[in-house]
Amino acid sequence: MKEISVAELKDKLDSGEEIELIDVRMPNEYEFARIEGAKLIPLPEILKRMEEIDSNKEIVVLCKVGGRSARAIMALTQAGFEGDMANLVGGITAWSHEIDPTVPVYH
Numbered sequence: 001m002k003e004i005s006v007a008e009l010k011d012k013l014d015s016g017e018e019i020e021l022i023d024v025r026m027p028n029e030y031e032f033a034r035i036e037g038a039k040l041i042p043l044p045e046i047l048k049r050m051e052e053i054d055s056n057k058e059i060v061v062l063c064k065v066g067g068r069s070a071r072a073i074m075a076l077t078q079a080g081f082e083g084d085m086a087n088l089v090g091g092i093t094a095w096s097h098e099i100d101p102t103v104p105v106y107h
Contacts, residue, residue, distance in 0.1 A: 001073055004060055004086040006094045012058070013037075020057040020083075024072045025064060025092070033092055033104045038062065046072045047079050055083035062088035062095075064106075 012019055021038040023030055030040045041049050043063070053059060053076075061069040066089055073085050088094070096103040 001070060002084075002086040003089050005089050006099050009060055009088060009095075010099050018057045020054045020059045022053060022059060022061045022072070023063070023092075024061060024068050029064065029106070032106055033096065035062070035092065035095055035100075035103070043068045043072055047075055050076055050079065050081050053081070053083065055081065057083075059083050059085045060088050061085055063091045065091045065093050 009019070021035060023034060023038040023040050024043040024046060025040075026042050027040065030038075034040075039052070041052060061072050063069040063072075066087055069087050069091065073087055076083075076085065090098075092103065093105060096105045
């Protein structure tokens with residue numbers, strides 16, 4: 001599975017690259033802390049809503065630390081979704097610690 005670090009994602013976003021950022025956490029988690037521009041598609045809904053994901057863009061999937069996003073990528077791949085997907089290593093927690101300390105950290 002392809003992975004991307006929070007630093008690599010930040011560089012891509014800062015340079016204006018078209019990234020499809022998919023957050024697979026639950027709505028309450030998304031409300032508490034999120035990366036600007038991320039689209040919320042909770043993991044239990046990912047297969048029903050995969051047509052909402054733009055497969056023409058580079059896709060970065062994230063969750064709290066990387067486990068649910070990895071499961072989402074595996075499920076999408078098994079369902080035949082064709083897109084360039086990468087798992088955000090460390091998820092929103094790594095983003096909060098390494099990139100944007102204004103994004104709250106939750107336990």
